[in-house]
Amino acid sequence: MRVGVVVFPGSNCDRDVHHVLMDTGHEPAYVWHEHAIPDNIEALILPGGFSYGDRLRAGAIASHSPIMRHVRYMAREGMPILGICNGFQILAEGGLLPGVLLHNDTARFTCRWTRIRYGGAKTPFTIPLRNGDAIPIPVANGEGRYHADPDTIRHMEENSQVVFRYTENINGSAGDIAGVCNIDGNVLGLMPHPERAAEYDTNPYDHRPARSIFKSLGDM
């Protein structure tokens, strides 16, 4: 699939996502945040990093980038869109996904391996996964604590929008939520980094579950 990797000033994981997309048989293309999304792009990934140096709030400035107008349009059109880490923060700041990402309850940047469990929500990125599957995956963020008010969370649960939960309380996230999707299921935000867990060399546990998130696009 032709997947656009959106590059903001300060994106750090664009090259990593590009590498894994190539490795999983896709045709990735970088899309600079000031440019339009090329017509032939079939899915988008907003990679992690420190867009605009995380000034103001993580993702706050990038969510006003010129490209976000197009991203919003594509989201409504049903294009598969995945935001990873800072990409998730940008999507949340831009209102494409419910909730916000706050400073970790440790008040520190935290980089470590953990596991997330798939909750069965249907998205274009989770087709090969089965409800209850655990995915070994690293997190690396300072503002990764998912927060939404209890009504919103209940709503999300009813609509199958909570896609992944941590198997442990790693940062104080509400309901240990690690990843959520929009109501239509085509836009997914994920705080941990699947692209860092998708190869034998980089994943000391089992790289196949995280890899299936990228392979999933080919199964559509």
Next chain:
Amino acid sequence: MLDSEMSHLRQSLGREPTETETAIISAEWSEHCSYKSSREHLRILPRDAPYVISDKGLDSGVIDVGGGYVVTAHIESHNHPSAVEPYGGAATGVGGIIRDIMSAGTRPICILDGLRFGDIEADRHAAWLLRGAVRGISDYGNCLGIPTIGGETGFDPSYSKYTLVDVAAVGFGIRERLIHNTAGPGDHIVLLGGPTGYDGVGGAQFASERMDEEDRSAVQIPDPFMEKMVMEAILKLRPYIKALKDLGGGGLACAASETADALGVGIAIDTDAVHTRDNNMTPPQIMASESQERMLAIVDDTGLAHIREVCGRFRVPHSIIGVVNDTGTLTVRHHGTVVAELPASLAAHAPPLRWPSKPPTPGEDHTTIPDQNDYTHTLERMLGGADCASRNWIYSQYDHEVGIRTVSRPGQDASVLRLDNGKYLAVSMCGSPRHCHLNPYHGTMGCFEEACRNVRCAGATPVAMLDHLQFGSPEDPQIFWSFLQSVRALADYSKHTGIPCIGGKVSLYNETDTGPIKPSPVILVLGLADQNFRRRPIRDGDALYIIGVTKNETGGSSYHHHTGTGGGTCPRVDMVSSTSNGVAASSLAGLGTIHDCSRGGLAVAASRMCITSDMGCTIDLDAIPGDVPHPGVALFAESHSRYLVSIPYNHTKEAAHTLGEAGVPHARIGTYGGASIRFEAGATPVCNVMVDKAHNTWSESLERMIHHG
């Protein structure tokens, strides 16, 4: 500047230097920039190997790693600034080293940091410095998207009110895309990056003196986002840049004069063209400012057009501040008037200083670990002590995964990155000031060997070394003697093993009103492996082997430190068995899990293996090869060239065969199983620690010390 230097300058110019010239020379001839006390002595370090690429004007060491790829590496420190303002000092330390890697035209792929503080268990100021430095490195490195994959942290009262922040970085790139540093008349001098401000004016001189007062204005202000934009712009511009230089210590003054000298050209700079934070800056301030995130590029007309386009896209401020000519002179103009006109070779070569050296009164004696029959409490204390406790609190704040090259993570002996040519790069950074204090020659060689050992543990072969030599004032003959001993040890080990020194740094005058630091060389070793040797889980019944000889040399050990014992003998590296033991250990990387035996000795090393695998082990101290008068020495001596290897129970024959063929001293000393780490002598337990208890004290104590003291 010294009086003798001022008169040398006057004599060379044949006139009084101008104010701007004095500012340029003061920065360039500072110890920090000129190596005037050390340069001559560093010549004995072997620098050549068939794969070493040494081009003029390179800010980093470069090796060819095959398949058309190169690895670059550099090491630096930011000690004085970090001691005053740990956050900014450590952050800008990272920034500087990254620009050195970029200036070769390679992309930085990892950062390592070596940190030293006062006694964290008692000294609250040390805890404050540690928190600040770690946060500085974390905020800066994470924002750049470069993984901080390793390093080391040590504590000693000789660093009280002070800190050592050593930062190393490694880059990776295509050999053909290296920036080769050439320049010709008519080329443009472009300054790109953040605006030049008052911060850091005089920083190089500040770093070249004993630290008596807190001069905060000499500390630079970090802006990692600007650095990231500069980095991406530079990497895009790589094919169009003829020469590239980082603006570090001594700012524009040093970058311009060193570039002109190295490339054999003249450079004319117009200070009015420099983009500044303040319009009222004077030429001496502009030349000596150490504002961060700036680089000097030399380009031709075509290159200039590309710079404008790419810097525009990345919003990187830049100005065309001068031209290259063939005069061999650094000329500075301000409002149309020449304010400095210095021969570049004069500016770039400070007159060397010669200091007397004198051996100190012998520090070594025959003190050793006392014999006792219960070492359990000692081992528990050591596992939870500042020397040996887990550094997880530190490295979990560093993104060590970004870039998806990280194969072996911080907390292992060596960190390992995959390269694009199918090979794996292992890196390790080591220092051991207590050993170096006791005997700078053997202590320094030990640091070099330990870094090599760590690389061997990952199944890699050491291929290059970088040294960072940190001492007090060279004007003290005993300190200068220690420095010379250190350099000699590095040269000797390098010659013997054929591992070249591809870069390094000297930092002198590391002292406060409480005195000088202990001699603190920090050694970085790079190794290459053809394979990713993953750590194997250890199972019940697996065997534990030791390779190497344990000797009664316990001076400077963690045990002595814990028990407040001075003296003793510094461990000696036996150069012959160093290589053979290392090669033998490395050859088992595909079979088992290898762990270096160093700080805390066998007892701590074996405990670490048990903790990591959540499995007990029973170890027979009588089986250990060597000269061990009693179990205490076997447990805690820090003899070099030793490795612990866990071998799956069904592969012990293969392992024994391999080690027998290699002809290295070795023994099977233990069997995994049970819930405790148990050391026996003559079938009697002399030390017995529960794995879960060891795990808790080892993993949680550093955080407790940092927060609660």
